[in-house]
Structures are given as C-alpha cells and as structure tokens.
Amino acid sequence: MRVVIAGGHGKIGLRLARLLAEREDHAVSLVRKPEHDADVIAVGAHPQRFDLESGTADELAGIVRGADAVVFAAGAGPNSGAARKDTVDRAAAALLADAAEQAGVRRYLMVSAIGVDRTELPTGQGEVWDAYVSAKQRADEDLRGRDLDWTIVRPGGLTDTSGTGRVTLAAQTEMGPVPREDVAAVLVALLDEPGTAHLSLDLVGGDLPIVQAVQEVQSAR
Template identity: 70%
Template sequence: MRVVIAGGHGKIGLRLARLLGEREEHAISLIRSLAQEADVVALGAHPLVFDLESGSAQDLARILDGADAVVFAAGAGPGSGVARKDTVDRGAAVLLAQACELAGVRRYVMVSSMGADAPPPPGTDEVFAAYLVAKKAADDDLRTRDLDWTILRPGALTMESGTGLVHLAEHTGRGQVPREDVAAVLLALLDEPRTAGLTLELVAGDTPIDEAVAGLLS
C-alpha cells in the first residue's frame, strides 16, 4: 500500500510512517523543511518537501500520482495563531482533497478533533476556538467530495506509550488517547476500506484495535 502522509514530521505522522515501514510499506511523508528529512528516513519513509500552505493542488497531485491512499495528519502546531489554524488545519486539508481528485486517489483518512462539530463553548481560548472551527470546515468540505473518506476524531492526545486498546465509535464521550494508538488506528482504517464514509471518535478503551474496527462493520 502506497500512502502519502501530509504532516509527515508531526508526532502522529512519524508514528504512522514507522508502522508502515515495519510492514515494508514505505510511506511518502510530506515535510516542511530539509531539516526534517533524517527523522523520516530513519523510519523507512520517503520524505518530500512540500509547503501545504502555499503549494498548488496541481503540484501536489503530481506527488500523489500512483498513491493508494492519503492521510491528513498535519497541523499548525503549538504556538501558532488564529491565521495558521485556518491555513493549515482547514486550507491544507482542502488542498489535499483537491489534489486527490486531480490525481484520482480515492482513499482519504483525516485526523480531525473531537468536538469539531459543536460551536466552541463560551470562554474558549480564541486560538483553540479557531482550531475547532478550522477542523469542522475541513471535515465539512471532505464530506462533500466524491472520495472514500474516513474522519477520525481523537480525544486529548498524550505522549504515553500505546496500549493497543481503544474505544472507537461514532460517539465515545470525552477522554484521552496516546498518539501511538491514534497512528495504529489510522493504519487499521487504511486496511479496511469499508470504513469509508464514517466519522469516528477515538479514546483509550479496552478493545483491541482490530476488533474495534471490525465492530464498526458488524
């Protein structure tokens, strides 16, 4: 399986690249700068520098040519302001969808955020509110496209080691989840094309990942 990861140097993107590399299915990881290359190569992935904020859909489509799937795991990251929440968390996700359509790549798995469908509660920090608004707009855009999309909305992300045990459903309630388990769920969703068209929430739980994904289809 040839997978292109947008946000290939992010914490989830790197973990997904490692999992694919362990299966000798080497990801193409889109990175922001040459300084990030070594980290990606060490995991067995192929880094490509591409600016998701200023690049064109046509140029990105050329990179996607021949891919089986894409994963959007990019984010503006800590310390970014309201403007970059829009240009990355919304704009880059939309750009990737446009490129998929141009390149004929149907499978698109989106890393979104729990709570993206609801308006930010009163008193929410303006940057986090902008993040949720951007994530909702990206999800809404993806749902309108003739692509085989799956939207994954993790709870609060942690740096703890993954357990391989999760709660994955349309609605899970609030909770936390290790980034390692998010990456493993992304891989399981890529392996199961029948999850296309689903919007899913993810938190830590007590169900093995493969069983959790299979349970969505029963």
C-alpha cells in the same frame, strides 16, 4: 501499499510512517524543511518536500498520483496563531483533497479532533481556540461533501505515552485521552478496511483491541 502523509514530520505522522514501514508498505512523508528528512528516513519513510501553505494542488497531485491513500495528519501546532489554524487545519486539508481528486486517489483519512462536530463544544475561549474549532469543523464538512472514500478520525486528548493497543472507537464517545501511537495504529487498521469509508469516528483509550474496534464499527454501519 503507497501512502502519502501530510504532516509527515508530526508526532502522529512519524508514528504512522514507522508502522507502515514495519509491514513493508511505502510511506511518503510531506515535509517543509530539509532538516526534517533525517527523522523521516529514520522511521523508514521517504521524505518529500512540500509546503502545504504555499504549494498548489497541481504540484501536490503530482506527488500523490499513484498512491493507494492519503492521510491528513498535519496541524498548525499549539503555539500558532488564529491565521495558521485556517491555513493549515482547514485549507491544507482541502488542498490535499483537491490533489487526491486530481490524481484519482480515492482513499483519504483525516485526523480531526474529538468534539468539533458537537454543538455543545464551548467557544469564546479566545481567538485562537475559536479559529481552531472552526477550521476543524469546516475541514471535516468539506471532506464529507467530496466524492472520495474518506474516513474522519477524531482523537481525544493526545498523549505521548506508550500505546496500549486498545481503544474505544465509535461515532460518538465521551472525551478522554489517547496515545498518539494508538492513533497511528488505528489509521493503519482503517487503511486495511475500505468498508470504513464515509464514517466519522471518535477515538479515545479503551478496552477493545484496535483491529477488533475497527472491524466492529465497519460491521455496525
């Protein structure tokens, strides 16, 4: 399996690439800076230079063409301003979808955030927070409107603790933390289950083994 990861140098992207490499899949990790190459190579992935904020859909289509799936795991980061919440968390996600459509790559996994689809999610906590919520909402809505085999994963509070291999995965869950390592493992399991296309799923730590959790949401649809 060949998978193109947007946000390939991010914490989830690196973990996902490592898991794919361990089972001898081919991960192509999009990176902006040459100094990121070594980290990507170290986890067994192939670094591909591409700037999600300045590159074009045509250029990106040339990279993703022939892939089995694309994964959007990019983010502007906690220290970025409101403008980059839009250019990365929304516009870059749409750019990857445009490229996937042009290249004929149907499978698209989106890493979103828990709660952004809920009307009760608090706003008014500052310009950057409101921009982040809006960007995630709009990115998810855009993807749902496309003729792609998309799955949206909405993790809870991300941690760098070791993964447990057990999660709660459902259309809606209570807020809670989840290790990035487990998020990456869920993404791999979703790649193996094409029947999870067109599902939007909250993800937090829980009791079910990851493969079982993915199989259950597929069978319950």
